[in-house]
Amino acid sequence: MKLFKIFGLWATLSLCGISLYGQDLPAEGLNSLQTYRELPDSRERLNYFLKEADRYASQSPYDWLDQVNVDLNTAAQKQDTTALRIYRYIQASLYYDLGDYNKSVSIANDLFLEVDKKDTTSLQIVLDLIDQNYGQLKFSDKQIEIRKKKRDLGLVENISFYDIYADLGLYRKALRSYITEQKKNVDNSDLFQLANYNNTIGEFMLKDNTAAAALTYFKKAQGYLSVYSNDINEVRTEREKAEADLLEARIDGNIGRSHVKLTQYREALPFLETSIAYLEDMKEEHVHRDLDENILALAKAHLELDNLEKAVEYLGVQHLTDDADLRMKRNLLLSSYYHMVGDFENEVDRLRQNVRIQDSLDRSSLELNKQQLIAVTAEGELEDSRLVNDALKKEVEIGRAELQAQDMRINLVFISLVFTLLGLVGMVYAYMKSIKNQRLIAEQKQIISDALVEKDSLLKEIHHRVKNNLQMVSSLLSLQTKNTRSRAAIEALEEGKTRVKAMALIHQKLYQNDDLSVIEMQGYIESLINSVQSVFKKGGHRITITIDAEDVELDIDRAIPFGLILNELVSNSFKYAFPDPEQEGQIYIHIRKNGEGGFFEYTDNGVGLSEDSEERANNSMGIRLIKRLVNQLQSTLNTDKTAQGVRFWFNFK
Incomplete structure (x- = not known):
């Protein structure tokens, strides 16, 4: 879902006034990097770099980076400022593909200061790259600043925040915003666009724990993409084929993860295996999280189906992304595996690792996320308010124009009609004011509702963690029991376990209840x-x-x-x-x-x-x-x- 297609937006890019269309490409037979080297100047190299869909097939991004560094040194020696800007832009794009977002955004920020403010095309693509880097770095507040800058420079009319909502975990709000902003732009004749649109909606729903509804949208996306790929009347470019294959792999992975969420483990296996097989061949950083999530989902499915050897094989795969959530998921799956095989010591060790990971989370980072969430919400509300005010202003201007036109046509004889019209205007104004007040009340109710849902989620998470901690104590007592020979001590430990389980069961019932304040005693x-x-x-x-x-x-x-x-x-x-x-x-x-x-x-x-x-x-x-x-x-x-x-x-x- 978070794949930002940098190059698709730059089809008309020219950092120096060049066109990316109408250029002849070298003959086939050379690999991508060799072809790039043989092009005569920086403009043609930029054109080729942006058009080449499979440039990392034979050489890694590091090989490309080495070549671009050589090009930068050559341009510096020749004092060719145009070539320097082009190669620095390619360098920033390569760092983005490598996942070094700090370096990429640093270079892009410097480029933005050098771009002529009248060159709107170059401004647009450089700000897009900065926006995408901040998104990967989770700097939501900086993304807001960049998008406001795009609006202030006249590059976009309206700014959207659905991807930032998703980064902050507000998936339901992100879904509503995405549908509102994107549905009007969807071309019903463009099957690829329809597939991508439905897949994105499904991803928001899956992350909001509505897997059944999400699966419906993934199936629709799969159907659109199948028709798109099998249309023999259309000749697809290599880039279009690569994009379709990547989208198909993502949809397969999403369908598999939805089946796992719905405990349909056997149905999930073929989709997850197909997705993993394709994503493993890709070298771009932006697919690594999808690959890791698919691998963990496949391991869970095998674990639930008692295919322990397969499960531990996938759990042993090295993570490609250093993500705390994924590490904790992997530890939980490993603890379940060790519990099933009776290795309680390793089970407890994995649970302890999760406790350490949770405790090591930076509180200042959590506070920053809160501030970012406040900033996003406030900006989104201001944007909505601005759109409403603009619409009202247009309506008022139209009304004034009509009144002036009528004033020019009517005579003093129709003064009574003027008073009637003025009364009608007052009624319209009162009605519009009432509609606006109702809208504000509805928005405030939604904010309060979202806050209550978030509070319930936090309370459930607290009870869930307390239950997990008590289960860890129970596991420790079990481990101590196995290492104790005294029957009296064993009996005492067993009694202690039952008391701990009695308390853990309370917290389990609480986070499973809709009402967090009471326990239903019969159950x-x-x-x-x-x-x-x-x-x-x-x-x-x-x-x-x-x-x-x-x-x-x-x-x-x-x-x-x-x-x-x-x-x-x-x-x-x-x-x-x-x-x-x-x-x-x-x-x-x-x-x-x-x-x-x-x-x-x-x-x-x-x-x-x-x-x-x-x-x-x-x-x-x-x-x-x-x-x-x-x-x-x-x-x-x-x-x-x-x-x-x-x-x-x-x-x-």
Whole structure:
């Protein structure tokens, strides 16, 4: 999606007044760089450089850069300022293709200062290159300045921000802006343009986690491109063929990643493999992120399909981009692989690496992104406001012209008609003002809605990270259990694991809920019981657990103590209440809310508490923990011995 086609915009470029069309190219048989060397002057070399679609097929960008540096030295010796500007421009383009955006934008900025301000074509393409470099460097605030400069110089009428919104993670806003700005420019007879348009919409949707809708647009893009490529009535140039092949590889990769998002792993494999095979042959930096994302998606698909050898093969591929998000995705996939093969030490190590990566993120960089986001949003709103004001001014000017024309035609006899028209103008003005106010209110509601969505996303991310950290603690306890021989220590560690899992489950339920303020207790208790059963239930036990907590919701401050209390009670029942494996065990859990308060009851029909063991049980860590948790709920634990088993109960606020 972020592929900026530098050369496509420069078809009429002339840094020195030259034309890029109508020039004869040398005969075939030489590779691109040799052909470039044999051209007689800098103008023809620039023309060839921009037209050659496959210039890196036999020589790398570094080989081209070495040649251009030689050309720069020769031009400097001859004091040929025109050639110097041309070669510096080619040099900046090569640095962009190599991914050295700082060098590229530095050269382009110097060129901009030297270009004649009347030469709008050269100004346009140099500012485009600067804009693209700032985009790759994530300098959104500088991109805004460059685009405003284009508008102020009269190079463009309106400026757009959808790509900057996407860089800042505002994919839904980027999608709306892209459709608004680009739909009117789409030629329905240009199949390649239609394919690219639908693919871009799909990419915004995929990044906004609406994979099903995105897949529909990718399929449409695939259909348009297929018709375009197979049209035998059209003769395509090498550049057009290369662009079509690259777009097809991107669409295939996007379809594959959409299937992975939808857990359709087997369907994803052929699309991802085809895309990777094409992108691996390309040497340009701008395709590396797509290639890395496709490789990680393919590894995830094989992992989910239990093709562990294939999965670890792709996870072992060296990343081409140094991106923190991609490194964290790779570490998560590797931790899942190590968990599946039982290598818990490496699993924990990968999770620790992700924690270190997250902690190493530069807070000042995050603050800069916030400032950039504010700048983009403010500029976008100002641009929208400017467009609305321009439209209103045009309407008012048209109205004035009509009134003046009428004034010239009518006589004093029709004064009443003039007053009628003035009243109509007032009504139109009031109506336009009302429409404007409604639009402003709608925009403000949208801003508030976006802010609430962002807040919910941040809260879910916090709960997700807390859950991940607690899972890491659980993994560490598992690792310690494997290295401990003392049975008492193992039991203590296992009990600790269940307590950690009980707390982790709370945070998991929270970030999975639409409402982040409360926990639905029936589902939470069922999940908690399943977790405890997996640890303590042995073969032969026949225990029936009845949970009566329907329609009970508690906030996190009360849900965590309840989870730990239940964890201790159910664990004790499994460990001590049913020593006879043939016994028909029954456990009953009851929670009810009544206004601001509520009632909790737990019973089992096990061996119960004997007289001589009651004091010992009250002094155990589990019972003491339960009592402290009940005190935290501002209540007191009550214990009743029944004919069969034991009953614990308390009221809570």
